[in-house]
Amino acid sequence: MTKLIRSIKGTYDILPENSGKWQQLESTIRKIAGQFAYEEIRTPIFEKTDLFSRSVGTETDIISKEMYSWADRDGSSLTLRPELTASVVRAFIQHNLGGKAPLQRLFYMGPLFRRERPQRGRQRQFHQFGVEAFGSAHPEQDGEIISLAFSLLKALGLSDLSLNLNSIGSPECRKNYRNALQDFLRPFLSELSETSQKRFETNPLRILDTKAAHEIEIIQNAPNITAFLTEEDQSHFEAVQSFLNALNIPFILDSKMVRGIDYYTRTTFEITSTSLGAQDALLGGGRYDNLVEDLGGKPTPAIGFAAGMERILLAMGTMDESTPINTTDIYMVNLDLTGLSVAIKLTQSLRQAGFDVQFETLRRSMKAQMREANRSGAKYAFILGETEIQEKTVVIKNLNSGEQETKSIANIDEIIKNLTI
């Protein structure tokens, strides 16, 4: 027997019964992004591996163990994108978007790939919506980005939200903090897990993300990054907070939230939902004022966030719900094989007039076709039997009222005018 080929672990199909809610989510995202004047950017699914290792950082989980990379035929290393900020920054530099307008507000939606251990809310192919604003170093830009995130989640009806906010300052202040954190952790080194011991050397700030209870207890007394912020970092951070207060967006200051990615500077934030389980992060983002320059562009401050679309659907409680979108207006019932070309032409005219028309191609019985017409949600069935084909007419049945009338096909314009959908 032929062996069935199944989808890859950690990936899944979005079937027609589920694609309706994806379309709704996508259209709400487009609407809110439009309200804030963000424009869509679409970049390739794969990029040179260097792009990600140079931006996200080689010591992060994403780069060190989660990338789908391979050697292309010419030997160059390529990678399925594990995140989108790096790609958007690459495109920003490559197309000199900064030279075209001093402020570029961009949004994206699309699939990403990370070789993680699959569980609820965590896949190997998943989707993110994200925004990036290039050009402004001012705190009102941070406020705008966070308020966009909040507006979107509110527009989707989500309420159990918690916004965690922090500032991780400039790279200089982070270097000092890193040293202080290492000094603090050194006496506890033998008590730390193997992963944290490794991170102690490579990326000690990541230890603050630990989920292990005994490590959480240790880091409770660790120094706070807030104490290492420069005066400018501090006043920027305070201004961001006052914008959020003015917008009535509640937040929690979380000085231990450093986020794992190397390119962040100053503001970092995360929004979680209490209605999600272990994977409770809906979105995360922050400022990355040096990334454009680090990747070879002109110095350009920037800030953005990325939201997991599956997580949003899970929080909305609609992830497992089937919400078919059915847009059939008219079901074309064909009973006379000699009249099929008449039926096809009539169908084409109706579609050109803007109606959604289902055309029967299974040559089923009258009863079966009418059952299908009712099931399709169509408002009208157009019935073409032997008599109708001979007389060049069509029976138009209103499937809601049950009323029907016979019309001459020659009067197609009048038929179209009288259809109320």
Ligand code: AMP
């Ligand atoms: P990150 O790019 O890691 O900051 O993730 C941003 C958001 O993407 C997270 O808050 C999640 O909502 C979502 N996300 C990240 N990784 C996954 C994954 N493997 N599966 C599903 N959603 C994810």
